[in-house]
Structure formats: C-alpha cells, structure tokens
Amino acid sequence: MAEQRRNQRPSGGKPTGGGRPSSSRGSEGRPDRGGRPERGGRPDRGGRQDSRGDRDARGGQSRDRRQSGPRGAGGGRYVEKEAPRSADQAVYDGPELPEDITGKELDRAVIAQLKGLPEKLAARVARHLAAAGALIDEDPETAYQHTLAARARAPRLAVVREAAGEAAYAAGHYSEALADLRAAKRMNGATAYLPIIADCHRALGQPEQALKLAKSPSVANFESEAKAEMTIVEAGARRDMGQMDAALRTLELAPLQSKNRAPWVVRLRYAYADTLEAAGRTTDALAWFHRTHAIDGDELTDAAERAALLEKTQRD
Template sequence: MAEDRRGQRPSRGGAGAGRAGGSGGRGDDSRGGSRSSGGRSSSSSDSRGRGGRDDAPRGKGGAARSGGYQGGKKQAGAQDRPHRDRRDDKVRTVDQAVYDGPDLPEDITGAELDRGVRAQLKGLPEKLAARVARHLAAAGMLIDEDPEKAYQHTLAARARASRIAVVREAAGEAAYAAGHYAEALSELRAAKRMNGATDYLPIMADCHRALGNPEQAIKLAKSPSVANFASEAKAEMTLVEAGARRDMGQIDAALRTLELAPLTSKSRSSWVVRLRYAYADALEAAGRESDALAWFHRTHAIDSDEITDAAARADLLERRQS
C-alpha cells in the first residue's frame, strides 16, 4: 500500500500470470505480506487495448483525404495526400505501444504457465494463444522484481484476449503489485464477473483501503463467502479488515477483529506470523506496550523466514521500557 502496512497486505494468490513454472510461487515480502503469484492485464474496451484481436490496432485518421474526390471528380488543385489527425496518430501510437508490450525474452515460451492457465487460452487461435501465454509467463517472472514491467506485459495480453478471465485476473494482480489500485480493482471485478471466483476479495478490499475507502473494504470483509474461505484466505481478509478499522481510527475494533483470528494456532505458516505481527502492532498503537512486547516475541518465535521485523520491534520496546 502507499504506507508501510506490515503484516496487513493480502497475498496475491489467484490463478493469474504468476503461476509460471519456476517463478510462480513467491516468497513473503519484506513488509510481512506473503506474496505468491500475479500477473496483469486490463479492461476489454479500454482505449489502450484491442481485446481478442490477432492483428495490431489501426489508427482512425489514415483514410480521409483533404481536398480529395467529390462525386467521383477530383477538385482543382487538390493534392492526393492523406489527411492525418495528429491526435489520432498519438492515440494510435499509445495503443500500439501497449499492444506490443515489452520485449519478450526468447527463453520464455508460455509453457512455464500452470496447465490450468494454459487451458483457459485454448479457445484462442494458436498463434494468439502462444503470444498471450508468453506475456503472462513474463509477467509472472517479473512481478516481484519489476512489477511495473509485469503490468505492461499483462496489458499486452489483455489487449489481445480481454474476454479471458485468467488474463483479467493476471492484470489485476499485477496492477496491485505495482500500486495501480484503481486498475487492480477494475480488473479483478471483471475477472469475478467472468468466473464467479471469490478468491480476489481480500485484494479487492485492500485496494479499497489504498483508495481511501475503508468502509468498502469492511463491507467486502463481511461478504458471506468469506465464511467458506480456507484458513489462509480468512487470515488475509482479517488483516485487511483490521487495517481498515485502523484507517478509520477504530483501534479497539481492529484489536477485536484480530482477536477473533487463530492467533495461537500451532501452525508456523506465514499467515499466522502476519496475524500475530498485526496484533502486536495494533497493541502498541493502543498503548498496551507490555502486551505488544509479548506478541512481538511470539511472532518472532515462529518467524523462521524473517518475513517481519518482530525481533527489532521487540528490542525497541524493551529498550523503551528499561
């Protein structure tokens, strides 16, 4: 997010471009947010894309002729040259750049994607499917080290296949990774309309937070489908809901939200680490430093991959109290 929300960012766990062999599963980010997979894409009717087309987009200004033919007869003095609207040329140039996308590494074939992702592309013409797959695979490989370029790859995929749910999902996840929250929200809504999946709800809720709409984030957190989420997905939504409560100045409500989560789970998974960290952080914000210190220590005890700075936070509190 725009600010440092340690332990509060949801993971990108959809079926988008990040599910590329050898790079789809990703480690947890340094801020305590586990990051799995992602890719990018964009909307079907957006002026930057030409969804579902195997040919490059064409400009609008090349056919009209200035002083040309009227009624089959050429006017005197008319020059036989095309009239070009510079604004149309500019739009076409931008369209073409998005459609082309970043250069594709020669060693990326598209076979890196999960079988399920490739299966969703089978309805496209063979060459088109291969190009889209390569852009999605490239996005998945770049999403952590260069999320903006990953996003550009998914825009190129969307320009060619905007009606494929996995392409829109990839676009949303990559937009989220790059900090384009409005675009991420739009793309994930489109994917959800196409396939009915609810996996995106935590990321969508976090996008609402980033856009200054914590009330909408809480509304999504209360969606009936959340009750059927697996433990990790529930934890992701809990983190976002608690963060939204804090955005609204409701620190006690944030603590109650986190206290309903399995903070004492015996699991050492990253989602438990992040829940404990968020709880410790909220306790400190509430002025309960002794309790916060205890929970920072409990977080560090299971944080073998050091995805949070719980040890450092505990050390600071201990020095403050001594």
C-alpha cells in the same frame, strides 16, 4: 499464483502489494479480438485518410512526399518514415519479452484457458503472463505492463484480468487493480479475490467498503489462509476509521495461538503486534513481535527488528 503469494499482503496498516498473476483459476470469458487481426497481429493504426494520406492502409507508416529531383527527371519519390507509436499501441506491444520466457512456465490450467485463442495470439499472451509472474517480486511495474499487453489481446479471459489486477495491486495501482479483479470475478464468479478487492478499497480511502466485503457470506467458507487475509484487511479498515479497539478484537478472534507455522499465522501475529503498538500497548506488542519471529523461519516479516527497536525504546 494468488494462493502462493499471500506473504506480502497487508499487515493491518497501510496496504501493500504483492499479488502474482494466478495460474490456477478458470475463466468463462470468450476470447475477444477487439477488432484486431485474426491471427493476433497488432492493432490497426488508422487506415486510409484523404487522397494525400498520411498513412497507408497496410501498416500505418507515414509517407513523406519529398522529391529527390525535378519531376520527370528521375522524378519524385516517397520517403517512408515509421509513424510514432501511440500510447495504446505501446501498451499493446508491452515490454520486451525475455528470450528465455516461452509461456510454458504457466500452470497447465492457465494454458488450457488460453487454448480458445488463435495459436499465435495464445502464445503471445502466455509469454506476457509468464514474464509478469517472473518479474512480480523484483519489478512489479514492468510485470504490470506485461499483463496490460496480455489484457489488450485477450480482455475477456478471466485469468488475464486476474493477472492484470494482481499485478496492478503489487505495483500500487489500486484503482486499476479494483477494476480488473471485479471484472475477473464477474467472469468466473470466484470469491478468492475478495481480500485483495477489500484492501484496494482501503488504499483508495474507502474502509467502509472494505468492511462490507469482510462481512460477505462467502468469507465464512474461505479456507484458513484466505480467511486470515480478510481478517487482516478488516482490522486494517477498522484502524483506518480510528476504531483501534475494534481492530484488536477482530484480530483476537482469529487463531493467533495456532501451532501452525504457516505464513498466514505469521501474518496474523504480526498484524496483531503492529496493532498493539499502534494502540500504545508496547509491552504486549513486544511479546507478540517475539512470538511472530519465533515462527517466521522464512523471514516474511521484520518482527525481529521491530522487537529490537521496542526493546531499545523501553531501555532509553
């Protein structure tokens, strides 16, 4: 739920993850079975090879032609061994799915988008997406692996690519996040991904690309929360380029004085306080950390601790 998880997005300094697979946006992508069995079975493990065959045509199991006795007297027999899973097959399988995850936890809009898949395949993809959503806070890496399993089964669904992108972002895999979110945007034309895409560019050492996205015409039409996210990323990109004054001006044009106590106001104030401290304006930074803490009832930031540390530094 991208719109519900902006609280851990960047504060203007180093990019930090925190996206959750979305349960609200649409997809125009057509289900892709990728050469896999019609009913969502596992990928083909290789098919026949030569006449001796290391694999059979059905399941990819190795056949070891060791004899259990003399030929013609009880005869040779095949001893079947399970072939080791390849890296691609391991990704396709994904992490073990918790028994209490059914897929029904997803938003109805997401479930509706999965209906174009065969029933069993849709159910499996839904369970992986739901598991990713449940794990994104405590174990983003495993959440990401769940989204990869979903993507392996349905790579042409925008909602799946979005989920993979946001989980990759949360786990710190910025190149992968950038690729998947761009793919999702191509599929459904959504611009809501732009702040995360821009921050991925920052994390990859491309602040100029982040600034280009911040100046996109669509940003002017963003709702307050998304606009605040892009402002924070833009200010962070300016900091990355050593343009501290420009970073401060970017944040000062935002509604820092808003009486709204929404998380996006908390994050804007925190980003401003953090940038003031980075610029050496510690007295101003202290005041803004206090102002941040005053509206941060859910403790989304460590503003109180930062203020206490600055106060201690000033006393010493």
